Amino acid sequence: MRISELLSDGKIQVVAGFTNQSATAALGPNGHDIEVGLDRAILNTEVPAFSVWSGVIAQFVLAVTFVAVILCLILLSRRILRGQIFGRTSTRLVITAGMVGLLGTPMVHFLNNMLANGAIAQVSSPSEVDSSAISIDFFPFVIAAFAVAIICTVFMVGERLQRETEGLV
Structure with missing residues (x-):
């Protein structure tokens, strides 16, 4: 659905992250405007073709990543259910x-x-908006990388122990 939205003619909705931006919102008494910090907004605008294709490719990468991880985990689960927990294939x-x-x-x-960034470029001049070039919170990825490393190590050690045990019998 997102790909069809991105490829349609006209305006599209894009989530944009900001740094050091403020805006006014009617949150004060009797609906008076007050200044708030703006860190994320949904822009409804036309976007340059290069940016649109970046969004389309993002959707394909998301789908491929999701399918590949789920497929690997299903195949691993099948092996575990068959009692083949450790082995070169499982690792x-x-x-x-x-x-x-x-x-x-x-x-x-x-x-x-x-x-x-393409959407922001369409609705503002470069001197007016300070947007993040890459707004990724790296800490969750560090934790995920640590967890993946531990799990991979467990399977590699288990594989080695199983080979050594089979050699003793």
């Missing part, structure tokens, strides 16, 4: 799911930022 499935997730998610954010 590869875990590593693939982790790496695809860790690389695909920031790529989607980056491409959506390109879309947002």
Whole structure:
């Protein structure tokens, strides 16, 4: 649905992140305007073709990432249900799911930022708006990378222990 919205003629809705921006909102007594900090807004505007294609590619990357991770985890679950917990295939499935997730998610954010920057460029002059070039919160990715590294290590050690145990029998 998002791809069809992006490829349609006319205005599209784009979520844009901002830094050091203020706006007025009717939140005061009797609806009086007060100044608020603006960190995110939905812009309804026409967007340059390059930015539109960034948004389209972001949707494809999101779908491929989602499908690849889910497929790897389903195949891993099937192996575990069959009692084949550790092995070269299980380790590869875990590593693939982790790496695809860790690389695909920031790529989607980056491409959506390109879309947002195109929308901001359409509605303002460069001197008026200070938008983030890349508005990605890296801390969740650091935690996710740590978790993926631990899980991959567990499967690699388990695979090695299983090979050593089978060699003893």
